[in-house]
Amino acid sequence: MKSIRILLAIAAYYDYEIWQMDVKTAFLNGHLQEEIYMDQPERFISKHEEKKVCKLQRSIYEVKQASRSWNIRFDEAVKSYGFSQNKDEPCMYKKNSGSGVVFLVLYVHDILMFGNDIGMLFSVKLWLSKTFSMKDLGNASYILGIKIYRDRSRKLIGLSQSLYVNKVLRRFQMEHSKKGFLPVRHGIHLSKSMSSKTPEVVIQMSKIPYASVIGSLMYTLLSTRPNISYDMSITRKYQSNQGSEHWITGKTVLKYLRRTKDMFLVYGGNA
Numbered sequence: 001m002k003s004i005r006i007l008l009a010i011a012a013y014y015d016y017e018i019w020q021m022d023v024k025t026a027f028l029n030g031h032l033q034e035e036i037y038m039d040q041p042e043r044f045i046s047k048h049e050e051k052k053v054c055k056l057q058r059s060i061y062e063v064k065q066a067s068r069s070w071n072i073r074f075d076e077a078v079k080s081y082g083f084s085q086n087k088d089e090p091c092m093y094k095k096n097s098g099s100g101v102v103f104l105v106l107y108v109h110d111i112l113m114f115g116n117d118i119g120m121l122f123s124v125k126l127w128l129s130k131t132f133s134m135k136d137l138g139n140a141s142y143i144l145g146i147k148i149y150r151d152r153s154r155k156l157i158g159l160s161q162s163l164y165v166n167k168v169l170r171r172f173q174m175e176h177s178k179k180g181f182l183p184v185r186h187g188i189h190l191s192k193s194m195s196s197k198t199p200e201v202v203i204q205m206s207k208i209p210y211a212s213v214i215g216s217l218m219y220t221l222l223s224t225r226p227n228i229s230y231d232m233s234i235t236r237k238y239q240s241n242q243g244s245e246h247w248i249t250g251k252t253v254l255k256y257l258r259r260t261k262d263m264f265l266v267y268g269g270n271a
Contacts, residue, residue: 001144001222003089005159005267007103007114008148012157012268017121018148019113020140023074024133026109030059030069067108074106077131081124095124112140146223149264158264159224165261168216169254172209180255183231185248190234194243202241210242213250220257224265228253 011018023029037053040046059069079085083093083104093104100117102124111128115121128134141148145167149158169175196202214236221232231253238246 003086003092004105004107004112004143005223007092007105007112008157008159009267011114012150012155014116015152015155016114016116017118018140018150019115019121019125020137020143021111021113021125021128022135022137023109023111024135026132027059027061027063027066027070029132030066030071030073032056032059032063032065032069034065036063036065071106074132078104081127095120107144110143112143144223145219155268157267159267160262160264161220161224162261165220165257168220169258171216172213172254174251174254174258177251177255177258179259180252181259183228183253183256184234185252188245188249190238190246190249192238194245195238195241196243201243205242205244205247208242208247210247210250211239213254214239217250217253217257225257225263226265228256 008018010016036056038056040050040052040054046052056063059066075085078093081095083095083102086092086094091106093106095102095104097117097120100115100120102113102115102117102120104124105112105114113121113124115124125136129136139150145161145164147160147163149160150156151158166175169177196205214232217228217232218236221228231249235246235250235253
């Protein structure tokens, strides 16, 4: 996510194009390095060969190597086309041609392309479509649960997770809760002493989805809401043995997000 945010900031400042594509059945593109066999699929069993098995020639979904083999295949392909891989962000690639530049980011099967040369971008898009089965999504508008808004006249890009926040609120039955003005309660100082102590309370708190809430909130923090950094730094410490005060504090952050779910993280302009 960090690499995408950096590129979005660059795109806002330099007014780059931002295009999006989706790889259809991405995991079926991987070449297996191991010898793997499987039972014949139902309704496709060869007559008089019922006891035989199939040797996989390509990766398929549910095979543990599927993700890795797909990434290896994609990496080899884009490098052969002239892209270089970022050493710190393996999912990011860059291709230069004169003054033109194209950045490509792969996340599982989602592809974002950033660039200042429409001709180069079209060439990359055409090559991708010939190499893999692709779906052209046009200008990027939604990626990894994040809505992308753009005002090119003012060189602004806004990122919103309002839909994701609504989904999280529904998941934890907080969609009708009170709306919080602050992400943390005034005067509350969480500590280990507030953790569950008796076996009964431990069992009771084990039924609370504390870790799941923290995980959902962390994704929001890392994507668009750095303003809940402090709150997450104090609540995430107690995932292994939370108490009621820790849980109330986690819900306080959810209530705050319910009130502020329409806030944007803005790049470019005077932001």
